[in-house]
Amino acid sequence: GAVVSQHPSWVICKSGTSVKIECRSLDFQATTMFWYRQFPKQSLMLMATSNEGSKATYEQGVEKDKFLINHASLTLSTLTVTSAHPEDSSFYICSATLAGSLYNEQFFGPGTRLTVL
């Protein structure tokens, strides 16, 4: 149980284009979903927290107009990287917490590798 999927698993795009990454909780309803980015040989950095039906909360230094997050349902959140540039190339990982979970344990997706040319 508590499986989170991401699609696509990897994507290559040209500079200036937009890319959408989906995060789905497959067998549970997720109250909250999180988006992280991870640069090579570095740790995960939280980008934003999204709750179903409300605006995402972005961490300091993360451009909300560049990284658009939509949490349309209790099982789906999307991250759109708008006007992507090479410096946006990274590994993006989402996680989800189980609705009603006492300890807010996060379940992680497998990640999406974004390469911007």
Add this chain to the structure above:
Amino acid sequence: AQSVTQPDIHITVSEGASLELRCNYSYGATPYLFWYVQSPGQGLQLLLKYFSGDTLVQGIKGFEAEFKRSQSSFNLRKPSVHWSDAAEYFCAVGGIGGNKLVFGAGTILRVKS
């Protein structure tokens, strides 16, 4: 502010040897503590977690960790390492009422045969 320190960037152990990965945290309230493992190009897999109760927690793949409040530590251990354990390990801390996790920088484990 909450933080997690993993002092060892790389650790190399021989297959069959014991392992201990260090994790120290700074948190103003009762912490929830986690250890995750990440293989190259993959997401994170939860190894174990501590919320309350017994300070020695058992996880998957033969791992265990001990919460020591007095030392603000949550070190991960395994009595006998297998080559398949080679990966990067992350310690993370969260808390009651807030569901953000703060991750340590990670420790890369290499296993030599």
